[in-house]
Amino acid sequence: xxxxxxxxxxxxxxxxxxxxxxxxxxxxxxxxxxxxxxxxxxxxxxxxxxxxxxxxxxxxxxxxxxxxxxxxxxxxxxxxxxxxxxxxxxxxxxxxxxxxxxxxxxxxxxxxxxxxxxxxxxxxxxxxxxxxxxxxxxxxxxxxxxxxxxxxxxxxxxxxxxxxx
Numbered sequence: 001x002x003x004x005x006x007x008x009x010x011x012x013x014x015x016x017x018x019x020x021x022x023x024x025x026x027x028x029x030x031x032x033x034x035x036x037x038x039x040x041x042x043x044x045x046x047x048x049x050x051x052x053x054x055x056x057x058x059x060x061x062x063x064x065x066x067x068x069x070x071x072x073x074x075x076x077x078x079x080x081x082x083x084x085x086x087x088x089x090x091x092x093x094x095x096x097x098x099x100x101x102x103x104x105x106x107x108x109x110x111x112x113x114x115x116x117x118x119x120x121x122x123x124x125x126x127x128x129x130x131x132x133x134x135x136x137x138x139x140x141x142x143x144x145x146x147x148x149x150x151x152x153x154x155x156x157x158x159x160x161x162x163x164x165x
Contacts, residue, residue, distance in 0.1 A: 038115040041082035049083075049155035056164040057154055058084060060146030064128055071122040071146045078118045080160065085113065085120065087154040093122055096149055102126040122149075 011022045054060075054073070057080040062071040073088065075081040094101065094109045101108055103126060110123045124145070156164075 038113050040113060041085045044082050044086050046086075046155065048158065050158055050161045051153035051155050052161050052164055053150065054084065054088075054152045054154050055150035057156070057160075058150070060150050062144070062146035067126055067128050069124040069127050069145050071124070071149055072114075073120050073122070073146070073149065075118040080156070081118045083154055083156045083160070088120070088122075088149075088152065092152070093124075093149070096152060097124055097127060097145070100124075100127050100145075 006024070011024055013020045013022050058076055059074045060071060061074075062069060064070070073084060075084055088111065090106075090109045090111055093111065094104050097109070098104050101124065108125045110125075112121045112123070113119075114121055127145075
């Protein structure tokens, strides 16, 4: 292994017999104030709802970045997303993972609506006991964290509950 200044390496793409120069584009610093978050789903009418486990309404996937875990929840149908969003508040999520979180105060669990995908991303801070090789936990990389959330009860209309049974 060795280090080589990337400015000394020409980037080229070879397709068949053709070689095309592909110079690196200059990057820009991220300004978080320019991020436009999508609006939350419209509030739901809570009258007459029945509970089903989240796994009936969504898929889940999780993993780690250092001592943080990400949990992705993807609604199986777009009409399920408002119910999932309403039920999985940061308070509910914090309670679900309280036995793993180093700090359960506000801000240590964040949720984000993912535009165009009927999904949300959940970010859990300081949840992996140091993460990776630093942790002595059974799941030091948060691979099973989505499964823990998929058992969470989600209130839905009786017709949705019947359709997912």
